[in-house]
Amino acid sequence: MSIYRTIVPPIKCQGIKTKLVPWIRAVIPSYLDGAWIEPFMGSGVVAFNIRPKRAILADTNPHLIAFYRAVSEGRITSTSVRRYLEKEGNELLRSKGEHYYKIRERFNKHHNSIDFLFLNRACFNGMIRFNRKGGFNVPFCRKPGRFAQALITKVANQVQAVSDAMSVGDYEFHVQPFSETIDLATEHDFIYCDPPYIDRHVDYFNGWDKEHELALEVVLSEAPCNFILSTWHHNDFRHNTFIDSLWSNYHILTRKHFYYVGAKEDNRNPMIEALVTNYEAVVEDAPKEELKQMRLLEPAGRCDRL
Ligand SMILES: C[S@@+](CC[C@H](N)C(=O)[O-])C[C@H]1O[C@@H](n2cnc3c(N)ncnc32)[C@H](O)[C@@H]1O
Secondary structure, eight states, X not given: OOOOOOOOOSOOOTTOOGGGHHHHHHHSOSXXXXXXXXSSOXXXXXXXXXXXXXXXXXXXXXXXXXXXXXXXXXXXXXXXXXXXXXXXXXXXXXXXXXXXXXXXXXXXXXXXHHHHHHXXXXXXXXXXXXXXXXXXXXXXXXXXXXXXHHHHHHHHHHHXXXXXXXXXXXXXXXXXXXXXXXXXXXXXXXEEEOOOOTTXXXXXXXXXXXXHHHHHHHHHHTOSSEEEEEEEEEESSOBOHHHHHTSTTSEEXXXXXXXXXXXXXXXXXXXXXXXXXXXXXXXXXXXXXXXXXXXXXXXXXXXXXX
């Protein structure tokens, strides 16, 4: 039995699937001949852990795609990230946090990918949120040890890990809506879709409503290959009504997952996650060691807004 070490990407985003990677891996067919296609790439954690030989990764958020393109082309490296974070981290410390807002302003003018990484790792709850004009608008999160040497090393290692993962294959990146990405699929490919969850968080790059969900089902139903769709099934308060109205003709697997809101254990929100597939998955339980390792990853930390 092989045990995988999960790659944790340097960029965080809402709905990141780090902890669900072992389950997703257990559900995908063991053999992939064509390309791994992800129309909603987000942090890229699923693709980087599946490690396909060929991948088409897309998102409507141009800043995510620009960041990973820069890493794959060697314009951002673990060394440049370390140097940059040491310099900007020191200024942040000296300015007692005000420097964050200088970088946010600079990013909103020039869209530099390394500034995007800085904001993502220093902002409130690692959120990616843009206002109506497309400006990044998440406030600073004051945290002890923000850009301490250990964190800088951790982020630099994460950049190295995704760079290594991309170097073994042929990875393409696109800024485009999901329908254009799914249209690229051929019968040998595999599509993993993780759209913004309907009825949940919305922002400039994450508008998602009933029309989007219906359109996604149409293009997926016409796709020539196998797919997995991640969505939510229910929580303590509500059911995802699209499970019964839209996705009921597909195979549905469920698993309990905890989303953290803030730092406290009491703030864990249990959610039943669903994987919708157009094939019958033979699911082997993920190795126990691997699941244990997942629980050790990225514990929630304390964060105070400036
Ligand atoms: C839930 S996140 C994906 C998370 C990712 N699987 C991960 O684990 O990090 C959804 C992503 O879809 C992107 N997105 C939103 N609307 C889109 C659309 N119409 N077409 C393509 N991507 C879209 C967002 O920018 C966001 O990055």
